Amino acid sequence: xxxxxxxxxxxxxxxxxxxxxxxxxxxxxxxxxxxxxxxxxxxxxxxxxxxxxxxxxxxxxxxxxxxxxxxxxxxxxxxxxxxxxxxxxxxxxxxxxxxxxxxxxxxxxxxxxxxxxxxxxxxxxxxxxxxxxxxxxxxxxxxxxxxxxxxxxxxxxxxxxxxxxxxxxxxxxxxxxxxxxxxxxxxxxxxxxxxxxxxxxxxxxxxxxxxxxxxxxxxxxxxxxxxxxxxxxxxxxxxxxxxxxxxxxxxxxxxxxxxxxxxxxxxxxxxxxxxxxxxx
Numbered sequence: 001x002x003x004x005x006x007x008x009x010x011x012x013x014x015x016x017x018x019x020x021x022x023x024x025x026x027x028x029x030x031x032x033x034x035x036x037x038x039x040x041x042x043x044x045x046x047x048x049x050x051x052x053x054x055x056x057x058x059x060x061x062x063x064x065x066x067x068x069x070x071x072x073x074x075x076x077x078x079x080x081x082x083x084x085x086x087x088x089x090x091x092x093x094x095x096x097x098x099x100x101x102x103x104x105x106x107x108x109x110x111x112x113x114x115x116x117x118x119x120x121x122x123x124x125x126x127x128x129x130x131x132x133x134x135x136x137x138x139x140x141x142x143x144x145x146x147x148x149x150x151x152x153x154x155x156x157x158x159x160x161x162x163x164x165x166x167x168x169x170x171x172x173x174x175x176x177x178x179x180x181x182x183x184x185x186x187x188x189x190x191x192x193x194x195x196x197x198x199x200x201x202x203x204x205x206x207x208x209x210x211x212x213x214x215x216x217x218x219x220x221x222x223x224x225x226x227x228x229x230x231x232x233x234x235x236x237x238x239x240x241x242x243x244x245x246x247x248x249x250x251x252x253x254x255x256x257x258x259x260x261x262x263x264x265x266x267x268x269x270x271x272x273x274x275x276x277x278x279x280x
Contacts, residue, residue, distance in 0.1 A: 046086045047102060049073065052093055056100035057160075072096055107268035107276075108136045108157040111260045117149050133157055133265050144168065146230060153178070153249030154257060157265075166279055167253070170228045174279060175208075177224045177251035178233055183243040185218035190240045194223075200235050207236070224251075253279065 047055075050064035053073060058064070064073075071079045074094045075087050087093060093100045112118075116127045120142050129143060141157040144164050158164060167174055197206045205227060213220035223233060234244055250257055254275040260266055268276075 045088050045090075047089065049075070049080060049085045049087050049093070050083075052087055052102040053095060053100060055102045055104040056093075056095070057105055058095050058100065067095065103139060103159060105160040105163075106137050106139055106141060106158060107160065107273055108133050108141055108265050109255055109260065109268055110155045110157065110265040111257055111262050112147060112152055112155045113263040114150055114152050118143050118147050118155065129155060129157075132263065136265060136267075145228070147249065148231065148234075148247070151247045151249065152262065153247075154252040154255055155249075156252060156255065163276060167276070168228060173226055174228070174253050175224065175226060175251060176249060176253075177222065179213065179246075179248040179250050180221040180223055180233065180237070180244055181246035182219040182221065182237060183245050186212070186221055186242070190242075193240065194236060198236060198239060200232070200239060203229075205229070205232060205236060219245075 049068060050061045053059065053064040053067065054061040059067065065083060067073055068085070069081055069083070071081055072095055073080055075085075076092050089102060093102070110129060110133055112129055112132075116129050116132065119128050119130065121128075121130070133141060136157070137159075139159045141159055142164070144156040144158060144167050147153070147155055156167075191210060191212075194207055194210050197204050199205070207223060207225050209222075209224040211222055212218055213222050225233065229235075233247070237244055254272060255268075
C-alpha cells in the first residue's frame with residue numbers, strides 16, 4: 001500500500017517510455033545519418049567539395065578548405081562552409097562567382113611517329129594518335145592543333161579546353177621549331193627569300209629563324225616559326241618549288257623531345273604546365 005501511495009502523482013510508466021523513446025529517436029536519426037554518409041561515400045557521382053575545387057585548377061585541396069571555410073565557394077547558389085561537404089558532378093559550383101569544372105586537367109606529350117593520323121576519334125582499324133595514348137588517362141584527351149599523317153614529332157594532348165584555345169590562337173606567340181628534309185638542296189637565294197618574308201594567300205608569312213642544319217646536307221633545314229596557319233611550312237617550300245620529304249616538330253613552345261623516343265608519350269611536369277599556362 002505504501003508503494004501505491006508513493007507512486008501517486010507521478011506520470012504513468014508509459015510517459016517514462018515516451019521520454020526514453022525521444023532519446024531513442026535521436027539515436028535512430030544519428031544512425032540514419034551514418035547510413036546516409038555510407039551511401040554517399042560509395043556513390044561515384046559524389047565528390048568532396050575541396051577535391052572538386054582543387055581538380056578545377058583553382059588551388060590545392062588544403063587551400064580549398066580555407067576558401068570553403070571563408071565562404072568563397074557556393075553550390076547551386078548557396079555558400080557552403082562545412083568541411084567534408086560532398087557535391088554531385090552535376091551541381092553548379094562557383095569560386096568567387098567563377099563556374100568551376102571538376103574534371104582534373106591532364107597533359108600528355110607524344111613524340112608522334114610517321115603514318116599516324118591526328119584525329120579526335122579513335123577509329124577502329126586505323127592507326128591514330130589517340131590509340132598511342134589510350135592508356136594515358138581515363139579522361140578524354142584531345143590533340144592540340146594538327147599534324148599531318150606523314151609529320152613526326154611533338155604533339156600535345158589535354159582536356160584543358162582553356163589552354164587549347166590559347167595555344168591555338170594566332171596571337172599566342174607560340175614557338176615551334178621543325179627539322180625539314182627537302183627533296184633537293186635549298187638554294188641560298190631561296191633561303192634569303194624565306195628570311196625576308198613571303199606572301200601566301202595574300203598574307204605575309206614571317207619566319208623567326210631559318211638555317212641549314214649543322215654538319216648535314218643542304219637539304220636539311222631548321223625552321224622556327226610562330227604562325228598557327230595550317231601546313232604553312234609546307235606552303236612556304238611548295239611556293240619555291242620544293243617538296244618536303246621528312247617533317248619533324250622538335251620544339252613546341254617550352255616543350256622538347258629530350259628523352260622521349262619516337263612513338264612514346266609522357267606526362268608534362270608541373271613546371272611545364274606552369275610554363276604553358278603563362279602563354280596568353
